[in-house]
Amino acid sequence: MKLEAAFYQRNNVVKIARELLGKILVTRVGGHITSGMIVETEAYSWKERGCHAYGGRKTARNSVMFMPGGYAYVYLCYGMHNMVNVVTNSEGVAEAVLIRAVEPIRGVDVMMERRNTDATNLRALTSGPGKLAAALGISRDFNGKSLLGEEIWIEQGEKILSRDIVASARIGIAYALEDAKLPWRFYIRGHEFVSKI
DNA sequence: GCAATGATTTACT
DNA sequence: GTAAATCATTGCC
Numbered sequence: 001m002k003l004e005a006a007f008y009q010r011n012n013v014v015k016i017a018r019e020l021l022g023k024i025l026v027t028r029v030g031g032h033i034t035s036g037m038i039v040e041t042e043a044y045s046w047k048e049r050g051c052h053a054y055g056g057r058k059t060a061r062n063s064v065m066f067m068p069g070g071y072a073y074v075y076l077c078y079g080m081h082n083m084v085n086v087v088t089n090s091e092g093v094a095e096a097v098l099i100r101a102v103e104p105i106r107g108v109d110v111m112m113e114r115r116n117t118d119a120t121n122l123r124a125l126t127s128g129p130g131k132l133a134a135a136l137g138i139s140r141d142f143n144g145k146s147l148l149g150e151e152i153w154i155e156q157g158e159k160i161l162s163r164d165i166v167a168s169a170r171i172g173i174a175y176a177l178e179d180a181k182l183p184w185r186f187y188i189r190g191h192e193f194v195s196k197i
Numbered sequence: 198g199c200a201a202t203g204a205t206t207t208a209c210t
Numbered sequence: 211g212t213a214a215a216t217c218a219t220t221g222c223c
Contacts, residue, residue: 042204050204061219078205079216085204098204130205140218172204195205198223210212 001156005148008069013088013095017043018167018186020086022160025102027152029137032110036102036126036136037157040187040194042170044085046094050176050184053094064144065094072152074133074143081130084138086147086154100171100185102126103193104135111135128195164189171196 003023010016018041026035044051052062052075064073065087073085073096085096104111104126111125112118115135126132133139138152147153167183174180187194 044204052204059220075204076218078203079218081205083204100204124206128205170204175203200222201220202217203219206215208212208214 002148003154003156005068005070008086008088008147009090010069011089011093013045013097014043014184016086016088017041017097017184018165020097020099020154021165021186021188022158024105024155024157025084025099025132025136025152026106026155027136027138028150032107032137034107034110034136035105035155036132037105038099038102038154039191040099040101041185042098042100043184043186044096044098048176048179048182050170050173050179050182051094051096056094058094062094065096066092067144070147072138072142072145072147074138074140076140077130082133082138082140083129084133084136084142098129099132100129101187101193101195102132102136103191110137123192127193160188 046053046056053065068091069088071087084099087096089095126135166189168185170185
């Protein structure tokens with residue numbers, strides 16, 4: 001079951017970030033379907049400094065975040081890694097959830113080829129935001145694509161118990177000052193494919 | 198027009 | 211543990 005627009009368009013990005021754990025991210029690229037279960041996410045909102053659209057500032061890069069919930073926001077970080085976000089909330093409100101790690105499910109052989117690794121190094125396949133984007137074939141062409149379309153979408157997956165969800169501070173945003181401490185990173189307790197424990 | 202830098206990964210020492 | 215890789219975007223001139 002593909003998630004509907006209503007799931008993404010709710011007015012609570014932190015709640016959506018929690019609920020995305022256990023769901024299945026699927027892509028269809030070049031005739032290959034690849035998928036993975038989401039095991040780690042982070043929430044971003046225009047209200048805090050960690051967000052590209054802090055203060056509601058709209059630029060050429062972040063304009064997709066201002067679209068209604070249900071679109072993919074993909075951007076290049078550190079000059080070499082694509083980051084995948086799920087846009088949430090209503091049009092004009094810049095909020096999104098960064099997908100930081102997934103557990104490979106479908107098309108593992110294709111993912112290994114894209115990442116240039118083999119089965120001896122399975123954990124390295126998708127345990128980080130740049131890694132999973134490469135494994136799933138997500139390039140910056142996906143920026144602004146609908147999550148209700150035929151190239152990228154999210155399906156209902158496993159129910160994750162709240163006692164198995166860990167909340168912590170987000171990674172790599174020291175420049176956000178006090179907002180870097182917000183407990184807006186969520187991951188499945190003890191899961192092998194989480195980027196950092 | 199130009200210099201600074203990052204929601205990371207990987208390979209070294 | 212530390213550092214290099216590498217470039218689009220941004221903000222300021």
